[in-house]
Amino acid sequence: MGTTKSEGFSEEVNELAVLFKAMGHPARIAIIQFLRTQEKCICTDLVNELPLAQPTISQHLKELKNAGIIQGSVxxxxxxxCLNLDKISELDAFLASLKYDQNPTCC
Amino acid sequence: MGTTKSEGFSEEVNELAVLFKAMGHPARIAIIQFLRTQEKCICTDLVNELPLAQPTISQHLKELKNAGIIQGSVxxxxxxxCLNLDKISELDAFLASLKYDQNPTCC
DNA sequence: TTAAAACATCGTAATATTGCAATATAACAA
DNA sequence: TTGTTATATTGCAATATTACGATGTTTTAA
Structure with a gap:
């Protein structure tokens, strides 16, 4: 165990989980917020901005990249x-759907 | 380590990370999806619905509850x-903000 | 060529997460 | 009371995550 079980869940569910998980860390949220506001999205800036060492930040960037949430060009x-808005929209669409299909008889 | 560093990040960032993290597991996404569609939100149904044992599901429900994403009443x-739409909206608002403030000169 | 700057990767220690069997608890029914 | 149903808790083994020092790699500048 310690391993997340993905068999038995739909593709959609697994993909959403990967995206949410990638965002489930303060450093990664901070990176995303920072990318939103900067003109130039460079890792050095992040090293000055975040309370983490450069290798750690690099690792978080990699995870966001693997999940497809950010893209990097040399x-x-x-x-x-920079942000990949398509992925952001996928999450956004899922969350939005929760707000509208809600069953009124429950709770 | 293995411990997530939260000092040095803003309250907002840390709170968002907690919420995203809580959703970062296929079982928990599946639970949320299931809650959306059911008339009655009962754990037994989940045991039949998900490919996981009852204690595991109970544990995931607890995590969602701790994060404030769902509420349970005996x-x-x-x-x-049932879902706590306020929390869903917090995440939704964050994601939506990313789509509009995006800097066009980057990437 | 050499050096510096900007990132990435490796290795590893500390800690967290996941999944489940076994067991506990709580509410109702007989 | 006794049993049954529904859910929670405990304990633990397997695995994943996090953070960072040390060290690579790549690019540009001198």
Whole structure:
């Protein structure tokens, strides 16, 4: 155990879980927030911005990238990371659907 | 380590991370989806619905409850769990904000 | 070529998560 | 009371995550 069981759940459910999980860490939320507001999305800035060491930040960036939530393109010595709004929209759509189909007789 | 570092991040960031983390598991997404569609939100139904043992489901329900994403009220021998739409809206608002403030010069 | 800057990767210790069997609890029915 | 049903808790083994120092890699500048 310690392993998440994914068999028996739909593809959609598993994909949503991966995306939510990727966002389930303060550093990764902070990275996403920072990317939203910066002109240039460079890891060095993040090192100055977050209370974490560079390797740790690099690791979090990788996880966000693996989940498809951010994309990075090399730009000289630095890397330009930015949000993938498609993935954000997937999560958003799921959450929005919860608000409308809610059964009124429950609770 | 293994411990998530929360000092140095804003309250808002930490709270969002907790909520996203709570949703970052297929069983918990499936529970939320199931709650949305059922008339009666009872754990027994979940045991028949999910590919997990009863104690495991109970544990996931507890985590969702701790995060404030669902609420449970006792109803005789069974328990009626339902979604807390306020929390869903918090996440939704965060995701929606990402879609609009995006910097166009990046990537 | 050499050095510096910006990231990534590796290795590893500490801790967290997951899943479940066994067991407990709580409410109702007979 | 006794049994049954519904759910929670405990305990634990297996695995995952987190954080970071040390060390690579790649790019640019001198």
């Amino acid at each position: 730009s000289g010595t630095s890397i330009c990371y | 109803s005789g021998t069974s328990i009626c769990y």
